[in-house]
Amino acid sequence: MSFNKPAALAMALAAGALLAPAAAEAQGRLNLYCSVQEDWCQLMQTEFEKATGVKVAMTRKSSGETYAQVKAEKDNPRGDVWWGGTGDPHLQAAEENLTMPYESPRQKELQDWAVAQWKTGKQRTIGVYSGALGFGYNSELLAKKNLPEPKCWADLIKPAYKGEVQVANPHSSGTSYTMVATLVQLLGENAAFDYLKKLNVNVNQYTKSGAAPIVAAGRGETLIGIVFMHDAITQAVRNFPIKTVAPCEGTGYEIGSMSIIAGARNLESAKKFYDWALSPEAQALGARAESFQLPSNKSTPTPPQAPKFADIKLINYDFQKFGSSEERKRLLSKFDSEIKVSN
Numbered sequence: 001m002s003f004n005k006p007a008a009l010a011m012a013l014a015a016g017a018l019l020a021p022a023a024a025e026a027q028g029r030l031n032l033y034c035s036v037q038e039d040w041c042q043l044m045q046t047e048f049e050k051a052t053g054v055k056v057a058m059t060r061k062s063s064g065e066t067y068a069q070v071k072a073e074k075d076n077p078r079g080d081v082w083w084g085g086t087g088d089p090h091l092q093a094a095e096e097n098l099t100m101p102y103e104s105p106r107q108k109e110l111q112d113w114a115v116a117q118w119k120t121g122k123q124r125t126i127g128v129y130s131g132a133l134g135f136g137y138n139s140e141l142l143a144k145k146n147l148p149e150p151k152c153w154a155d156l157i158k159p160a161y162k163g164e165v166q167v168a169n170p171h172s173s174g175t176s177y178t179m180v181a182t183l184v185q186l187l188g189e190n191a192a193f194d195y196l197k198k199l200n201v202n203v204n205q206y207t208k209s210g211a212a213p214i215v216a217a218g219r220g221e222t223l224i225g226i227v228f229m230h231d232a233i234t235q236a237v238r239n240f241p242i243k244t245v246a247p248c249e250g251t252g253y254e255i256g257s258m259s260i261i262a263g264a265r266n267l268e269s270a271k272k273f274y275d276w277a278l279s280p281e282a283q284a285l286g287a288r289a290e291s292f293q294l295p296s297n298k299s300t301p302t303p304p305q306a307p308k309f310a311d312i313k314l315i316n317y318d319f320q321k322f323g324s325s326e327e328r329k330r331l332l333s334k335f336d337s338e339i340k341v342s343n
Contacts, residue, residue: 035085086174091323136232175210
C-alpha cells in the first residue's frame with residue numbers, strides 16, 4: 001500500500017482542527033454553584049468571564065440547598081465549583097468526599113482563619129470571607145408599633161415581639177444553621193432548644209434564603225430579621241430603615257467557603273476560578289455588590305461598612321464539630337422533632 005505523506009498530513013491537520021474547538025470548549029466552560037446573594041453571584045460570573053474568557057453557567061441557591069444538590073449529584077456531578085455560603089455545609093461535603101482536595105498558589109496570601117478552614121476540611125474547602133451573626137429591625141416600624149429596641153437574643157423571645165420575627169429554615173439556609181449552632185454553644189443544648197421553642201412562637205415565617213428575613217424587614221413586611229449582620233447593613237446602605245444589632249450575650253460567625261466538586265467535568269476551569277476567587281481583585285467585588293463581609297485575602301481592603309469584629313462579642317465557634325456530618329444531621333433532626341414549624 002502506498003502512503004502519501006502530504007495527504008496524510010493534511011488529513012491529520014484537518015482532524016486536529018475539528019478536535020481543537022471541542023477541546024477548547026471543554027476547558028472554556030465552568031458550572032458554578034453560588035451561595036451568596038444574587039447580585040454578587042452575577043458579578044462574580046461576569047468578571048471571571050471577562051478576566052479569563054471562560055463561559056460560566058451559574059446557579060444561585062442557599063448553602064443548605066446547594067449541599068443537598070451536590071450530594072444528590074455525587075454519582076453524576078453537574079457542578080464544578082461551589083463558591084460562597086456558610087462553611088459548615090462545605091465542611092460536611094468535604095467529610096463526605098463530595099469535594100476534592102486542592103491547594104491554591106494564592107494560599108499564602110490568605111488570613112489564618114481562611115487557611116484553618118482548609119486544614120479542617122482536609123484541603124477540600126477554603127475560607128473566602130467571614131461574617132458575624134446578628135439581627136436587624138425596621139426602626140420606622142418599631143416606632144410605629146411603639147415597641148422597645150431589641151438588643152439581645154433574649155429580647156427576641158419576649159411576648160412583645162410575637163409574630164414580628166423572621167428567620168430562615170436551617171435545612172435550606174446556612175445562616176439559620178449557624179444560628180442554631182451558635183445558640184447551642186452560647187447557652188448549652190437544652191437551653192438553646194428551649195429558646196428556639198420560645199422563638200418559634202414569635203416567628204411569622206421561616207424563609208428559604210438566609211438573607212430574605214432582612215429584605216422583608218426593609219420592606220416593612222416583618223419587624224425583625226435574624227441574619228448575618230452584613231446582610232442587614234446592605235439593606236441600610238440601600239436606604240431601608242434597618243438598624244443592625246450585635247446581640248449583647250455574644251454571637252457566632254461564619255467562614256464563607258469555596259470548594260471544587262469531586263468529579264468536576266471542567267477541572268482546569270474550576271482550578272482557574274478557585275485561584276481567581278482568592279485574588280484581591282475578585283474579593284473586592286463583594287463591596288461592589290454591596291456585600292460587606294471580611295475578605296480572606298490580606299491585601300483586599302475591608303469595606304468600611306463591614307461590621308467591626310473587634311466591637312462584637314464573638315464566641316469561639318467550633319467549626320470542626322458543627323461542620324461535621326454527624327453533628328449537622330443530629331441538630332437538624334432535633335430541630336425538626338422539637339420545633340414545630342408551621343409554614
